[in-house]
Amino acid sequence: QVQLQESGPGLVKPSETLSLTCTVSGGSVSSDYHYWSWIRQPPGKGLEWIAYIYHSGAINYNFSLKSRVSVSVDTSKNQFSLKLSSVTAADTAMYYCARESLTGEGYYFDYWGQGTLVTVSS
Amino acid sequence: QSVLTQPPSVSAAPGRMVTISCSGSSSNIGSNYVSWYQQLPGTAPKLLIFDNNKRPSGIPDRFSGSKSGTSATLGITGLQTGDEADYYCGTWDNSLSAGRVFGTGTKVTVL
Numbered sequence: 001q002v003q004l005q006e007s008g009p010g011l012v013k014p015s016e017t018l019s020l021t022c023t024v025s026g027g028s029v030s031s032d033y034h035y036w037s038w039i040r041q042p043p044g045k046g047l048e049w050i051a052y053i054y055h056s057g058a059i060n061y062n063f064s065l066k067s068r069v070s071v072s073v074d075t076s077k078n079q080f081s082l083k084l085s086s087v088t089a090a091d092t093a094m095y096y097c098a099r100e101s102l103t104g105e106g107y108y109f110d111y112w113g114q115g116t117l118v119t120v121s122s
Numbered sequence: 123q124s125v126l127t128q129p130p131s132v133s134a135a136p137g138r139m140v141t142i143s144c145s146g147s148s149s150n151i152g153s154n155y156v157s158w159y160q161q162l163p164g165t166a167p168k169l170l171i172f173d174n175n176k177r178p179s180g181i182p183d184r185f186s187g188s189k190s191g192t193s194a195t196l197g198i199t200g201l202q203t204g205d206e207a208d209y210y211c212g213t214w215d216n217s218l219s220a221g222r223v224f225g226t227g228t229k230v231t232v233l
Contacts, residue, residue, distance in 0.1 A: 037222070046124060047159075047167065047210055049222035062221055096166055100222075106155025107214060107222070108172035115166050 002027040004097050004113035012091075012120050018084040022097030022113060029078050030055045035100040036073065036080045037109065040093040048093075052100060053080055087120045094118075125150060125218075126211055126225035133231040138201050142228045144194040144211035150223055154213045156194040158187055161208040170209075171196065203232050 008020035022036070029036055038050040051061045053071045061069050070083040084091060095118055099111040127145045134140045144156065158171035169178050171187035174194065186197045194211055211225035 046227040047224040049224065060220060063218055104155070104173040104176065106173055108157035108169060109159070109212070110169050110178065112166040112168070
């Protein structure tokens with residue numbers, strides 16, 4: 001069974017950089033059939049896709065966040081990571097990591113982490 | 123701001139059926155496959171439907187999906203109290219460099 005687990009600070013100061021890591025078990029970030037994504041959800045609001053990374057290093061970003069987002073993958077640790085710079089209170093959200101499968105006709109998120117709440121506050 | 127529009131809420135009595143619409147455009151739903159996710163209170167989203175109308179293993183056939191033109195629909199029959207949750211549609215948008223997009227979300231209430 002594939003499992004994803006987010007880790008990182010739960011509190012980040014305004015203007016600083018948010019850093020999160022997702023550890024994958026029961027599956028491999030080196031898979032040819034999966035992208036690895038970050039998705040967030042502000043309190044009481046909907047889902048917002050942030051970015052995905054492929055094991056080759058190919059990356060796709062949400063255009064609205066692209067200037068502040070960096071993602072990376074570490075195949076040796078079976079992890080992938082997110083950095084979001086210059087955070088403000090608007091970045092306060094539950095952050096999820098998720099696996100996106102390419103094995104069907106299209107793309108879909110079939111496994112999700114439990115999420116980690118990141119609050120931006122001084 | 124989401125490019126996919128869903129009704130904020132739908133409700134029905136136990137045992138009844140509800141449908142949730144997801145409206146997009148030619149660059150997203152009109153061109154690509156749609157997936158649906160269920161988010162129970164306090165939990166992560168869970169995949170319900172992929173490739174417009176396919177169910178992952180373990181998802182009951184009470185849940186169904188369809189797509190027509192630039193809209194998609196999720197149906198839930200035999201509504202149960204355990205179905206009370208938020209539901210989101212998702213796809214990707216060719217005008218946004220294949221960026222992934224989600225619907226605005228629909229709260230299902232079992233009366």
